[in-house]
Amino acid sequence: MSTPSLNALPIRRLTHRDLRACADLAEDRGWPRDEHKWGLLLTAGTGYGIDDPQGGLLSTSILTSYGPQEAPDLAAVGMMLVAGRHARQGVGRRMMRHLIDIAGGTPLTLHATDLGRPLYEEVGFKAVGQARVLRGHFVPDETSTLGTRPAVAEDLPAILRLDNAVFGTDRTHIITRLPAFADQLRVAESDGEITGYAAAWPTTDTHAIGPLVAHDLQTAKALITSLAAGTDRPLRTNTDTRHEKFVSWLEDRGLASRISGTLMAHGIPQLPGDWTRNFTPLNVATG
Known part of the structure; x- marks a missing residue:
């Protein structure tokens, strides 16, 4: 198929009915x-295809937009995929x-692979940070999990207040979906x-x-340790590389660095929020 024909194809809104086709495309690209x-993203965000x-x-x-619904102050771009044959x-x-x-x-953010970064730079995105993907079976150390516990419904207002302060804008529509989406929330x-949390x-x-x-590195360690105790699967994290001590600790605990990505922004010089307390995103697609 020629390029003019591709350019003539309409971009449309995706719905939950497209979930399997989205997963098929991800698989086509080796993801x-x-x-x-995908189910969370198509519910909490707006899909285009x-x-x-x-x-x-x-x-x-x-x-995925954040802040007031009528006037978002940040949006994350994710799952930007093109079939290999096109x-x-x-x-x-x-x-x-x-x-x-x-x-x-509205200011935009995304996590770029090395392959995708030139395209994003071409349309005006600028690098604002780096993220490290770590994966492996977690080997516990002497880190105490004292003070951590499973979240309950009554914790939600406090979680939202903390998240708003750290992320820098309101993402209630994401956080309130965590109890159903996650296997553990602590x-x-x-x-x-x-x-x-x-x-x-x-x-x-x-x-x-x-x-x-x-709030601090020790708290982050305790939360990871408590989550690892509840699963036999390998863990996977995307971590801001400015958290050098946290990344080193995860590597010492058996998680190997797999790939790195570039955190990019469009329309703002830096992302809002307090990165010192924001250790990992929900996933790179949601920012």
């Missing part, structure tokens, strides 16, 4: 299917420009105050850790 994650005349989807993307024909560039237009001036507590949710073959928000 895990992770239908569980291009139908392949030969069947299925030839491109996807997800835009690669390098301008589809990704067209999709990204569509998302920027849809955002209407909090850290000190003197009756929630000082951190973290979730572990299932991927194809791991438990992904995220979000992980904590």
